Amino acid sequence: MTTHTTRMLIIGSGPAGLSAAIYGARAGMEPIVVQGLQPGGQLTITTDVENYPGFRDVIQGPWLMQEMQAQAEHVGTRMMWDTITDVDLASGSPFTAKGDSGDDYVGDVLVIATGAQAKWLGVPGEQELGGKGVSACATCDGFFYRGKKVAVIGGGNTAVEEALYLTNHSHDVTLIHRRDELRSEKILQDRLFANEKISVLWNKAVESFVAGPDGTLGHLELVDTVTGERSTLEVDGAFVAIGHAPSTELFKDKLPTDAGGYLMVEPGTPKTAIPGVFACGDVMDHTYRQAVTAAGTGCMAALDAERFLAARDHALREAQAAE
Ligand code: NDP
Numbered sequence: 001m002t003t004h005t006t007r008m009l010i011i012g013s014g015p016a017g018l019s020a021a022i023y024g025a026r027a028g029m030e031p032i033v034v035q036g037l038q039p040g041g042q043l044t045i046t047t048d049v050e051n052y053p054g055f056r057d058v059i060q061g062p063w064l065m066q067e068m069q070a071q072a073e074h075v076g077t078r079m080m081w082d083t084i085t086d087v088d089l090a091s092g093s094p095f096t097a098k099g100d101s102g103d104d105y106v107g108d109v110l111v112i113a114t115g116a117q118a119k120w121l122g123v124p125g126e127q128e129l130g131g132k133g134v135s136a137c138a139t140c141d142g143f144f145y146r147g148k149k150v151a152v153i154g155g156g157n158t159a160v161e162e163a164l165y166l167t168n169h170s171h172d173v174t175l176i177h178r179r180d181e182l183r184s185e186k187i188l189q190d191r192l193f194a195n196e197k198i199s200v201l202w203n204k205a206v207e208s209f210v211a212g213p214d215g216t217l218g219h220l221e222l223v224d225t226v227t228g229e230r231s232t233l234e235v236d237g238a239f240v241a242i243g244h245a246p247s248t249e250l251f252k253d254k255l256p257t258d259a260g261g262y263l264m265v266e267p268g269t270p271k272t273a274i275p276g277v278f279a280c281g282d283v284m285d286h287t288y289r290q291a292v293t294a295a296g297t298g299c300m301a302a303l304d305a306e307r308f309l310a311a312r313d314h315a316l317r318e319a320q321a322a323e
Helices: 015-026 041-045 061-074 138-145 157-166 186-194 291-322
Strands: 003-011 032-034 078-080 084-088 095-099 104-112 116-118 149-153 172-176 198-201 204-211 217-224 230-234 237-240 244-246 277-279
Touching: 003 015, 003 078, 003 095, 003 291, 015 032, 015 041, 015 061, 015 104, 015 291, 032 104, 041 061, 061 078, 104 291, 138 149, 138 157, 138 237, 149 157, 157 172, 157 186, 186 198, 204 230, 217 237, 277 291
Parallel strands: 003 032, 003 104, 032 078, 104 277, 149 172, 149 237, 172 198
Antiparallel strands: 084 095, 095 104, 116 244, 204 217, 217 230
């Protein structure tokens, strides 16, 4: 077991964590980033990124995250291939976090950038058929449905993007939405409606995922959310794309969360209720949830972390001088 100490400990390696690291490293805080179960975060399971500023042409999510990590390392960040399983916030700064590897990480400040993860419907068959036809990531699993029939459940940007992406593999994609209008951006809706390989089932909720004779997904049981009428849809694959939930399990009963489970911060800042603990990115932002806003709040966390340490160091020097 090794104890790794740093001025700035960052949990999470998406745009928020890596932006905090870039700013933190340049401010001399020699950050450690503990990468977590999904190094690079949600962008590593996206394909085209068209809205991250600075790139005229479409870029790939995984590539963007590799570049961010390389930049963070280039300016002095230490990346740790580990997952935090427990944190001690009660004792105040310095904060200790335990890694799955058995190592401890100790930081004078802690930046929480654990992001969010896909939500599931929680209906029968969904868990049982996970990896056997049911997935939450078209870009990871879409390839397996070449020439087959697939459905996407949801009406936001993720669902529409996944449906569009799946047309690279499948000629028959059905988007299933519980209402009669989509939540996604208009530009994506226009592409969706113009794509002949995609049809939309409006006002339908999935009641269950049912296996076929071979044990993989065979069909979906649907209910009309307006009329209550029941129907079935035969599919080989179904992609659940109904949004994300913040990854806050580690901080349960340690930091206040809002009704949606997002970490609460002082409005307009990344400051949590505990001095020296900052939260940035999707774990604290239920409104914008973009790569660029996550990067922005990561930068804010690093700037506030720097100020926190400067004030603390100043107070310590004053106390020592007074002795
Ligand atoms: P959203 O929260 O935007 O959308 C979730 C969708 O799933 C909604 O249409 C919602 O329906 C539906 N839904 C939620 N719960 C259920 C349920 N239990 N049963 C059936 N349907 C359900 O999540 P997204 O993941 O799409 O997007 C998250 C954020 O990320 C957004 O801010 C989005 O703009 C952003 N994003 C941006 C992208 C881009 O800019 N290229 C790409 C992907 C995401 P209803 O509409 O009825 O509430």
